[in-house]
Amino acid sequence: MTDSAALCANETSEELQGQPEPSGLPLTPQALIDVLIDIDLAYERKCKELSKSNLGATLQYHLLEKLRVQHSEQREPFAQRLIALQDELKAKGDS
Numbered sequence: 001m002t003d004s005a006a007l008c009a010n011e012t013s014e015e016l017q018g019q020p021e022p023s024g025l026p027l028t029p030q031a032l033i034d035v036l037i038d039i040d041l042a043y044e045r046k047c048k049e050l051s052k053s054n055l056g057a058t059l060q061y062h063l064l065e066k067l068r069v070q071h072s073e074q075r076e077p078f079a080q081r082l083i084a085l086q087d088e089l090k091a092k093g094d095s
Contacts, residue, residue, distance in 0.1 A: 029089075032082040036075055043071040 027035075050063050 027081065027085075029082060029085055032078050032085065035078050036082070039071065039075045039078070043067065 046067055047064060050060055050067065053060065055063070
């Protein structure tokens with residue numbers, strides 16, 4: 001991997017990992033949505049940066065695929081928590 005490719009890959013991993021992790025704290029639906037938006041915007045920005053880079057097509061493809069997987073893994077717990085929270089609120093409303 002070239003130095004610029006390694007730098008892109010490291011920046012991508014660090015940026016996605018820099019997002020807050022879900023904790024035991026009860027987050028509001030809006031807070032979860034805000035986190036998901038931040039994660040998605042960071043992902044889109046990194047995809048554009050990688051697509052515009054001078055890296056070879058094969059390397060770009062692999063880095064974009066790695067970015068996609070990281071994005072999916074990072075947003076999953078927040079999406080699941082939001083679904084659970086919506087279910088809890090719906091159950092309370094039905095009671």
